[in-house]
Amino acid sequence: MVFTKASLSSLCNTLNLWKKASIRWLNTERSLWSLSLVFVISSALYLIYFVHPVDIFHQQRQKQVDVLRDLSSKSTELEENQTGKGNVEMLFQGNQILEITLNACRNAKKSLSFSLEKAKEIRQMATTLNVKLELCEKQRRQEKQKSEDLTRIFNEEKKLIESNVTLNREFFDFWASTMRNTPYKGVEEYVRYSAVRLRLSPLVNVIKLKTELGPVMNDVLSFNYPISVSRCQESAIGNQSVFLAVISATDNFVKRQMIRQTWLRHFGTAHAELGMKRFAFILGMADDNATQKSVEEESKKFGDIIQIGMSDFYRNLSLKVAALFNWLYRNCDKIDFVFKVDDDVYVNVRNLAHFVHSFHNRSTNSIFGVSAVNLRPARGGKWNITFEEWPWNEYPPYFFGPAVLMHGSAIVPLLASFQTTPIMPFDDIYYSGICPAKVGIHVRFSTDSSSVLAMNLRGTPSPCELRRFISWLTVSGSHMNDSHVATSNFYSNVTQCIFADNAAANPSEPVQFYFR
Structure with missing residues (x-):
């Protein structure tokens, strides 16, 4: 038996009417026998209209739950399978991304190493150039001093010769x-x-x-x-x-x-x-x-x-x-x-x-x-x-x-x-x-x-x-x-x-x- 919302409502109404009638009857007779009879009838009604249908309802509900559980399990398995496949694809794509990133890192490392070598060479060249510049500057100072000495000697000699040249004929x-x-x-x-x-x-x-x-x-x-x-x-x-x-x-x-x-x-x-x-x-x-x-x-x-x-x-x-x-x-x-x-x-x-x-x-x-x-x-x-x-x-x-x-x-x-x-x-x-x-x-x-x-x-x-x-x-x-x-x-x-x-x-x- 399957209880719907309307049938349950009708059953509850019947019980309420029965309850009211019983109370009225008890108020008039007030006898022990009557009370016993009411109890028996009430129990029978409870068993017929409430206990048995509830058991059936629970059994059907349990079947529905089991079906839903099976469906949920299968859905979960399906989702897990789909998720697994997605994870594999994601892992594969992630691996490719990692390889690309790794290659980029390697290239960046090579480029950095090359840049460091070039920087080292540039530093060495700069050091060499500085040494050469110092030597050139030293030579320039020496040449300048030599030029000044030669100019002084020249001027002295020129004065000497010019003094001789001034001799009249x-x-x-x-x-x-x-x-x-x-x-x-x-x-x-x-x-x-x-x-x-x-x-x-x-x-x-x-x-x-x-x-x-x-x-x-x-x-x-x-x-x-x-x-x-x-x-x-x-x-x-x-x-x-x-x-x-x-x-x-x-x-x-x-x-x-x-x-x-x-x-x-x-x-x-x-x-x-x-x-x-x-x-x-x-x-x-x-x-x-x-x-x-x-x-x-x-x-x-x-x-x-x-x-x-x-x-x-x-x-x-x-x-x-x-x-x-x-x-x-x-x-x-x-x-x-x-x-x-x-x-x-x-x-x-x-x-x-x-x-x-x-x-x-x-x-x-x-x-x-x-x-x-x-x-x-x-x-x-x-x-x-x-x-x-x-x-x-x-x-x-x-x-x-x-x-x-x-x-x-x-x-x-x-x-x-x-x-x-x-x-x-x-x-x-x-x-x-x-x-x-x-x-x-x-x-x-x-x-x-x-x-x-x-x-x-x-x-x-x-x-x-x-x-x-x-x-x-x-x-x-x-x-x-x-x-x-x-x-x-x-x-x-x-x-x-x-x-x-x-x-x-x-x-x-x-x-x-x-x-x-």
Whole structure:
């Protein structure tokens, strides 16, 4: 039986009516029997209408609860299954997010590490730059102090020279007259006299090679070289090197070609043990465009010309020699020997190599040549010099100019002397007589029968003559060619040098050279 809300309401109403009727009846009869009967009827009604339906209701309610519980359980299981699947998906997505985050962290770590390394490098660079800046600042202060010292010295020297320059012409003439035909007293007197005569003032903004030599009067470090050869390479340890410089006039094309066809061939092949053999013709500028163009074409063809941006005439030879020394200073400062010759000189390359090997370790600050015989100045002719230019009655000892050997260590001192010694027109007197005394260069003159230069071999040299000389002066192209043939024949054993005892000289035996 299923109780609805309406049936329960009807049952309750019936019971209430029964209750009221029973009370009224009890009030009238008031007997024990009646009371018992009422109790029995009430109990029966209670059992029929209330107790039994309630049990049925509870049973049905319990079934409904069980059904709901089963449904709830299944729903829970379904939700749990769906939740599990969702959790797996969420875990998978979370794992992906974690991996992305981890990769991002790794990349960020790498980037941070890289940034830290860069920061470290930047700190190191900054430290290095700070050190360099400190060094630069220190050098700047030193340079400033040096500049101030040089300026002070310059001003003092300028005042000294300007005080000399202020000498009036009458006093200079008187001074010159007192020295006329007197003995030469040395380079210092020459410098003072020439500075006043030429009204020289110290040059500004010129680097001094040797500050102790006094004010700079000649700018010998700023020559221009329109045509040049490659700079020297250092020779191997134990080998000696030599630079052979031929002083030539721009229009002496034939003489240069004769040298290329004669002794220069020996220079390129003989005595390969020389670590380095360099060669160049030394020219000034041509007077006309046609000659200059020919010189440029010659240089392109042979590659053996150094041209100096200066006028090329005889009384400018001292400046030309200074320009050669400047080129050597800047391009061949490690050279062992320099052999300067004129373009009418034949060079015995074998004897040059013997000399270089014999004297390379005992020639520091030395130059070698043949002493000039006549030291008296000429007052007329090609080598004329006036009393105003040279008031003294003699020159200092000097070399004949056609051939002079110089140790490489003498280049810079002589160039420094050129800076501070007024130029004179005769190069051999200037660079081998006047300037060496200012810087302590040893001037070594050939003695005995062997020599750096022979001046009087008018004809073809004999085998015994040519083996004694490093070079000799020639008087013509045929003389140059004959000298070459004679030299080639001697060193090829075609001809021989026979001594007084009929013994023959060994061409490969080194010749001994002696100097005072």
